Amino acid sequence: MAKHVVIVGGGVAGTIIANLLARGLKEELSKAEVVITMVSKDDKHVYQPGFLYVLFDKMRPDELMRDQRSLLAPSIIFHHDTVVGIDPKACEVHTEKGKKLKYDYLVIATGSRPMPELIPGLKEHGNMFYTLESAIELREKLRKFEKGRIAIAMGVPHKCPVAPFEVTFMLDDYFNKKGIRDKVEIYYTYPIGRIHTLEPVAQWGVPEFERRGIKYETLFNMEKVEAHNGTIAVHSAEGSTVECDLLITIPPHRGAQAIIDSGISNDGWVPTNRYSLKYEGYENVYVAGDTTNLPISKAGSTAHFESDVVADNLIAEIKEGHPARDYDGKVMCFIETGFDKGTYIHFNYTTPPSPMPPSKMIHWLKLGYNRMYWLTARGVL
Numbered sequence: 001m002a003k004h005v006v007i008v009g010g011g012v013a014g015t016i017i018a019n020l021l022a023r024g025l026k027e028e029l030s031k032a033e034v035v036i037t038m039v040s041k042d043d044k045h046v047y048q049p050g051f052l053y054v055l056f057d058k059m060r061p062d063e064l065m066r067d068q069r070s071l072l073a074p075s076i077i078f079h080h081d082t083v084v085g086i087d088p089k090a091c092e093v094h095t096e097k098g099k100k101l102k103y104d105y106l107v108i109a110t111g112s113r114p115m116p117e118l119i120p121g122l123k124e125h126g127n128m129f130y131t132l133e134s135a136i137e138l139r140e141k142l143r144k145f146e147k148g149r150i151a152i153a154m155g156v157p158h159k160c161p162v163a164p165f166e167v168t169f170m171l172d173d174y175f176n177k178k179g180i181r182d183k184v185e186i187y188y189t190y191p192i193g194r195i196h197t198l199e200p201v202a203q204w205g206v207p208e209f210e211r212r213g214i215k216y217e218t219l220f221n222m223e224k225v226e227a228h229n230g231t232i233a234v235h236s237a238e239g240s241t242v243e244c245d246l247l248i249t250i251p252p253h254r255g256a257q258a259i260i261d262s263g264i265s266n267d268g269w270v271p272t273n274r275y276s277l278k279y280e281g282y283e284n285v286y287v288a289g290d291t292t293n294l295p296i297s298k299a300g301s302t303a304h305f306e307s308d309v310v311a312d313n314l315i316a317e318i319k320e321g322h323p324a325r326d327y328d329g330k331v332m333c334f335i336e337t338g339f340d341k342g343t344y345i346h347f348n349y350t351t352p353p354s355p356m357p358p359s360k361m362i363h364w365l366k367l368g369y370n371r372m373y374w375l376t377a378r379g380v381l
């Protein structure tokens, strides 16, 4: 009997895992001893970090998209379908189109969703850039913005913890280059008692903000957003109100609805063992990417490093009967700092990050990676 691996989600994690498995299990696939099936609700694969560049007219939307099928090794079966239920006891996945897929091994890689609707008024009066459509809409508003205050506010949790810094620095750069920085006030808010969740990054950021005239307020958790006569008022749970002409927001995120509907958790995050990356209590279910409940960054790099471990372990389990190695919490993020410079951080469960001074080289490396991402998705890089 062939071993059936089902992968739910064709984003960063799902695609890398599928392609690494196709390579590592080439022989088993050719002898029909293994079948790999991916189910994904999107038939287009979108490079999400590119939204930030679309916002500032540095990339075109069509550069960020590929057909999902074209990224997958030919030996992988691809279903463009939405999973509506996962039954880990029966080892079954149920889809919107009525398929019931039995599995020996399951990979859950359903990512995360920005949910502005969780905060009253945020969807109506805030602008996000976490989907392609919202990034294009905000790009149009930025093109027309000539003077006034832009506030930046975020909900928790959200993917890409460095995006709040990047959008702030890139706004500073954008309005400087337009020659109107003195007419645009940038007001940054952050939900905890410092300007970034990672302490060394927050320490590095404060003098950068001050040098660039970026004002900030910490302990600001959005509770409600209102608008009167073109002025937007963002009220925080801590009792403060920030008024602005444009609100740029990263809304709070939740995991996939299918995870909630399957009774796996109330918020869509899958209880995951931090080392084995297995769904707690289920030896044949792996979890990778944003959908884990691990207290680490929800980032493409996290998804990538986790995928390497999940693929290695699945290959080892199928070939040798036991997993090969643990995940060490490795994350690596580039941070665009504007003015053609960037820095990066890397860390894991035991070693904290330590940002380097921004340099042109890191900025160009990030731009290069934006083009090379498709090799990562194919499991080559």
Ligand SMILES: Cc1cc2nc3c(=O)[nH]c(=O)nc-3n(C[C@H](O)[C@H](O)[C@H](O)COP(=O)(O)OP(=O)(O)OC[C@H]3O[C@@H](n4cnc5c(N)ncnc54)[C@H](O)[C@@H]3O)c2cc1C
Pocket: 008, 009, 010, 011, 012, 013, 014, 039, 040, 041, 042, 047, 048, 049, 050, 051, 052, 081, 082, 083, 084, 109, 110, 111, 112, 129, 130, 131, 159, 160, 163, 256, 257, 258, 288, 289, 290, 291, 298, 299, 300, 301, 302, 303, 332, 333, 334
């Ligand atoms: C503006 C922005 C900038 C970013 N910048 C960076 C960066 O610089 N560096 C970095 O490391 N990360 C960055 N990220 C974060 C990164 O894109 C995500 O963390 C990464 O995509 C997570 O990978 P994933 O595979 O978990 O989820 P995703 O890539 O989001 O994929 C989830 C997949 O699951 C599918 N799916 C969901 N529900 C179902 C269902 N019910 N049935 C079937 N399929 C389903 C979706 O269609 C999708 O294919 C950024 C994100 C944004 C929005």
